[in-house]
Amino acid sequence: MAKFQRLHPIYSWFSKQGWQPLAFQQKTWEAYLSGKSGLIQVPTGSGKTYAAVMGPIAAMLETPGTGLQLLYITPLRSLSRDIEQSIRRPIEEMGWGLRVESRTGDTSSARKAKQLKALPDILITTPESLSVMLSYQDGAKRFSTLRCVILDEWHELMSTKRGTQTELCLGYLRSLQPNLQTWAVSATLGNLEEAAQTAVGLGPKPAIIQSDLKRETVIKSILPESVDTFPWAGHLGLRMFETLVNALDIEKSTLIFTNTRSQAERWFQALAFALPEHLDKIALHHGSIDVKEREAIEAGVKRGGIRWVVCTSSLDLGVDFQPVERVVQIGSAKKLARLLQRAGRSAHVPEGTSEVFFLPTNALELLEISAFRRGLACGDVETRKPQNKPYDVLVQHLVTLACGDGFEPTSILKNLRQTIAYSDLSNEEFEWILNFTEKGGKCLSAYPHYRKVGLEEGMYRIADDKLARMHRMGIGTITSNAAVRIVYTNRKEIGTVEEGFVSRLNKGDVFFFAGRQLEFFQMKDMVVYVKNTQRKSTVTPTWGGSQLAISDTLSRHLRQEVEWVQQQTKPNEELACIQPILATQNRLSSLPTTEELLIESCKTREGQHLYVFPYEGRFVHEGLGFLWGYRFAKQKQATFTISVNDYGFEILGPKDYPYKDLFSKDFFSLDNLEDDIKASLNISELVQRKFRGVAQVAGLVFKGYPGSRKTASQLQVSSSLMYDVFSKYEPDNLLLKQAEREVLQDQLETHRLAKTLNRLNELSVVWNETKRPSPFAFPLLVERLSSRMSNESLLERIERMKQQWGKK
Secondary structure (H helix, E strand, O other): OHHHHHOHHHHHHHHHHOOOOOHHHHHHHHHHHOOOOEEEEOOOOOOHHHHHHHHHHHHHHHOOOOOOOEEEEOOOHHHHHHHHHHHHHHHHHHOOOOOEEEEOOOOOHHHHHHHHHOOOOEEEEOHHHHHHHHOOOOHHHHOOOOOEEEEOOHHHHOOOHHHHHHHHHHHHHHHHOOOOEEEEEEOOOOOHHHHHHHHHOOOOOOEEEEOOOOOOEEEEEOOOOOHHHOOOOOOOOHHHHHHHHHHOOOOOOEEEEOOOHHHHHHHHHHHHHHOHHHHHHEEEEOOOEOHHHHHHHHHHHHHOOOOEEEEOHHHOOOOOOOOOOEEEEEOOOOOHHHHHHHHOOOOOOOOOOEEEEEEOOOOOHHHHHHHHHHHHHOOOOOOOOOOOOOHHHHHHHHHHHHHOOOEOHHHHHHHHOOOOOOOOOOHHHHHHHHHHHHHOHHHHOOOHHHOOEEEEOOEEEEOOHHHHHHHHHOOOOOOOOOEEEEEEOOOOEEEEEEHHHHOOOOOOOEEEEOOEEEEEEEEEOOEEEEEEOOOOOOEOOOOOOOOOOOOHHHHHHHHHHHHHOOOOOOOOHHHHHHHHHHHHHHHHOOOOOOOEEEEEEEEEOOEEEEEEEOOOOHHHHHHHHHHHHHHHHHHOOOOOEEEEOOOOEEEEEOOOOOHHHHOOHHHHOOOOHHHHHHHHOOHHHHHHHHHHHHHHHOOOOOOOOOOOOOOHHHHHHHHHHHHHHHHHHOOOOHHHHHHHHHHHHHHOOHHHHHHHHHHHHOOEEEEEEOOOOOOOOHHHHHHHHHOOOOHHHHHHHHHHHHHHHHHO
8 A cells, every 4th residue: 555655646647648557567666666676578569668767756756856866778869859758748747846858969068068067857868978977077976866777678788888888887876876776678588587687786686577468470471473583692672672562551650671771771762763752751760860850750750741761770679659550671680589679669559469561582581581480479589698798898987987086996896796797807807907097008008198097095087187088089889980971062961971981982973871862072071071963873872780690599490490391281471482492402402300400512613512501690600611611621721712691601612622521520529619710710800800899999099089080090000000019019918808709709609609519410411412502502602702793793693593593
């Protein structure tokens, strides 16, 4: 009864809306008022935000306070606007007298300055903005009234360095407020206990709130009329754009998801060409487009004026689009969790039914669609693992604290060990980090700007104000390629694009961006000047992100799908569509079961091909391909070419190279695995590339002041010089070792690779000598050719080969 009295204002507002609080919402409120911390996991669109915030608001109404009391951390700036509106609504309607504001990269400098002097009762912010706030003095006073922190979309943050940055900030806030409560919010996580403990830190066991709400996800495939004329490889899917247009209704609000920004641009062009009379109802949305234009598009969707939006992951997360009736996924989403997240954008209400139109971009993706359906029916979803001791994030965090109130080494080490990321941080590692931030380590001690902190009366503080200003401009863990602004010659801003793309442009070149046809005029002071044009486009902007890999959860279902299709007399529509290709695969080679490893070998004019199909994703296959190539070469020396995709890898060697004679169980051995991988790859080049990002996060490379930003090549030269110095004179440098670890763990997924080797060792090997590459092998051949040929010559050659083999 006492808890009900405390929640009375909340129930009153729900009653005014004609709503009945859901069971999981009430459980969360009661758990919060009991002093617990934990994690809320319910389907997208079920009311997680009100579940998370209403408990803290009830406590704030019962015992009013002054200053910041509730901190809401979100991974995307675009989400903060929606969250702020959702929280403001009951406060304003009920006259509760609580002040709600946002603080992100889009907030004006004047507003930020006011907030530092007087924070609102409730603040919505990002991990980066929170770190910047901690870098100012009087942080202990500023956060002294804080009661609760909410971590939104925790599944997106937890496994990244941004998640580690959040862990560190929370650990520091808990040192200021030992009774601070933390609630994480998620929709798609497979390892709930670990995720909850990461959010709340080591200590009391967190509460986990789930619901029995069921959101059905209905997948409808848009199939080609004939799979014989459908691409066997590729990722744009534009061949079927007319089919998609015919399948959709312009009056139904629809989000059309692509996996890359360049793909989104191309699809927007195609839809605009197909429906010129409805151009005002179609929009393009991705993270490079100017924020004001993105906000206008989001508002248009909510009002109903914009009916179709071609988008990327920029709309994956919690922006509330209740009018959206349908979601389209172009190409494989590669992860069950990603598809669930995107599907949840439609029917964004509790127990709604999400409708997803799945448009395959090549024939083999029909297998993935079927695997998605099976995985979702089983309730499977991927796990997310927290980062393990990223030293660069810790270096940045310590300098951040030194810019603010400073830190005492003994207490901060104890605090660090209460986080999951740094729970096993050794004394030696911590001493190295301290020495590096204070003196620059062994190699940089002679340079004053690398001696960032100093010890004063037992507290480490920033060396001078100039270093503090430089540090604040570099706070964050996102180290993507340098972005430059795109503006019209009248200085109206359009968005940003990667510097690497702009560097290839010549004056007069035409490209599509933000749905516009633009002519490049000049680049000056990291700003690209353009003008509208009707001339034919000559280049397409490309961004990173096209190399998504299937998850281990999806790969397991994909293997099962290949076996299942051989056992069914009535396959589903995707498998029925791809049946001719599977029959050809079975005729030319074999369809493996889950207990078999398929290996094919054939000889062409190019040499002797070896095709291996573990179905474990491109990054694992990259590691396996180079590892096997190295182990082959140790027995019989040769030069190999390696190509990979999500289904397998190809090793191309000299003609008549005796793969089968050299193949043995030793290929699956875990002995000397890391040493063999390092020997098989140009590991130093990969580590040097990874070190560039580590150096940026650790503050070793200054990006430059606004208006005079360093170019990507300048940053690369700076980090490369440091890499060479550390490699030669300080090989035990922890940042260097971290870069190597990230290459092995993140890029090559060494842990998953080892798990794969163990699995392959238990399988029976099906070895087939084929006269030509099979349908499963064909995409691998295309992968290799695409790295050496222009698009036009590649497409001509692929079509020629396909026609030639089709006749046979």
